[in-house]
Amino acid sequence: MNIIDLEKNIKEHKVIEKFKDGVADAILYGTRNDKESHHYYNQGYDFGIYLYAQYLAENDFFKIKREKR
Numbered sequence: 001m002n003i004i005d006l007e008k009n010i011k012e013h014k015v016i017e018k019f020k021d022g023v024a025d026a027i028l029y030g031t032r033n034d035k036e037s038h039h040y041y042n043q044g045y046d047f048g049i050y051l052y053a054q055y056l057a058e059n060d061f062f063k064i065k066r067e068k069r
Contacts, residue, residue, distance in 0.1 A: 019044035027052050 001009075010016060018036070022044025025033055030052075032045050055061075 014038070015040045019047075022046075023048035023051070 018038040018041040021033075021036065022041040024044075025031065025036075026045045026048025033041070036042075
């Protein structure tokens with residue numbers, strides 16, 4: 001498979017679009033869309049949750065929450 005065929009397959013199967021949808025659902029909504037079963041959506045969702053958790057940890061979110069109690 002050459003690069004042109006690979007790019008056509010990526011567009012045809014909406015790989016990047018589904019991955020982006022998964023990341024957006026994780027970061028913006030925090031919930032997985034049950035209607036999505038695409039492999040790359042799930043990969044994107046998992047990646048988005050990881051990014052969000054890293055963001056919270058690096059910005060001392062959990063420390064701030066504990067101090068407010």
